[in-house]
Amino acid sequence: MMRWTLSLLAGFWLAAPAMAADDAAAEALMKKSGCFKCHSVSAKKDGPSYKSVAEKYKGKADAEQKLYTHLTTSPKVKVDGKEEMHETLKT
Amino acid sequence: MIGRFWAWLTTKCQTCSRIRLGLGIAVAVLSFSGILMAAGAAGLAWTNTEKFCATSCHEMTDNVYKEFKGTIHDKNRSGVRAICSNCHVPHEPLPMLKRKLEATFEIWAKLTGRIDTREKFEARRYELATHVWKRMKQTDSLECRNCHHDDAMDPEKQSEKARARHLKMKTQGMTCIDCHFGIAHHEPDGPGPQELKF
Numbered sequence: 001m002m003r004w005t006l007s008l009l010a011g012f013w014l015a016a017p018a019m020a021a022d023d024a025a026a027e028a029l030m031k032k033s034g035c036f037k038c039h040s041v042s043a044k045k046d047g048p049s050y051k052s053v054a055e056k057y058k059g060k061a062d063a064e065q066k067l068y069t070h071l072t073t074s075p076k077v078k079v080d081g082k083e084e085m086h087e088t089l090k091t
Numbered sequence: 092m093i094g095r096f097w098a099w100l101t102t103k104c105q106t107c108s109r110i111r112l113g114l115g116i117a118v119a120v121l122s123f124s125g126i127l128m129a130a131g132a133a134g135l136a137w138t139n140t141e142k143f144c145a146t147s148c149h150e151m152t153d154n155v156y157k158e159f160k161g162t163i164h165d166k167n168r169s170g171v172r173a174i175c176s177n178c179h180v181p182h183e184p185l186p187m188l189k190r191k192l193e194a195t196f197e198i199w200a201k202l203t204g205r206i207d208t209r210e211k212f213e214a215r216r217y218e219l220a221t222h223v224w225k226r227m228k229q230t231d232s233l234e235c236r237n238c239h240h241d242d243a244m245d246p247e248k249q250s251e252k253a254r255a256r257h258l259k260m261k262t263q264g265m266t267c268i269d270c271h272f273g274i275a276h277h278e279p280d281g282p283g284p285q286e287l288k289f
Contacts, residue, residue, distance in 0.1 A: 037252075037270075040273065040278060040283055041273075042280050042282075043272070043281070043282055043283025044283055045270060045283070046270075079255075080255075082255070084252060084255075
């Protein structure tokens with residue numbers, strides 16, 4: 001289930017062809033997980049925008065694995081120069 | 092003009108005393124003004140209702156109102172809602188009248204069909220969002236603060252992250268809309284309130 005969800009998110013972020021229903025499911029999960037509190041699709045917030053994330057990982061074979069790790073292991077991230085724990089997805 | 096009217100009235104009503112006539116006119120003018128004001132207030136109140144926003148035109152019904160449904164401001168655990176006017180119309184009388192006056196120009200957009208299809212709306216979504224962001228940046232997110240009072244927020248009841256972000260807002264001259272955008276409607280594609288200079 002987690003893998004499936006992350007694939008959806010990867011599709012959402014990496015602009016892979018996805019059905020509208022999948023996009024909606026990914027967006028709903030991101031809302032539920034509070035992702036949009038720090039990230040936006042294309043605008044500046046405390047975290048990088050999803051468009052910039054997509055650009056960063058575009059064409060990289062390990063993109064899905066890296067995102068999976070990032071979203072499931074609560075890694076430390078820097079916000080305004082201070083370290084804080086990244087939230088995990090609420091699946 | 093008034094002098095001629097007065098002369099006409101006094102010749103027509105020769106049996107009335109001037110005082111009674113003056114009083115009669117004053118009462119008529121006051122009553123008419125009162126009715127006008129009451130009708131105006133009722134009209135303003137009507138345009139602030141959810142029903143008006145949701146059903147008056149398909150541009151609202153099919154786009155922004157549809158997106159609002161199911162969001163945190165529509166349905167939540169406590170049942171306290173923020174309807175369209177709570178976020179888009181200032182509550183204070185003068186700013187409210189100014190906003191209503193501005194909104195009358197939107198009727199022109201309706202009449203000329205500027206956003207009468209989903210495609211046209213999507214093409215203008217970013218522009219429309221920036222109008223709202225601009226206004227909220229200029230008023231320090233007045234509409235948010237009608238319900239979310241800065242000095243009534245208890246930092247102890249906020250998460251560590253929220254505490255840090257709200258402190259940043261206070262110390263770096265930021266305002267609610269800088270971070271809290273795209274809450275009741277889909278986020279438009281493009282730079283957000285933090286990146287735009289208004």
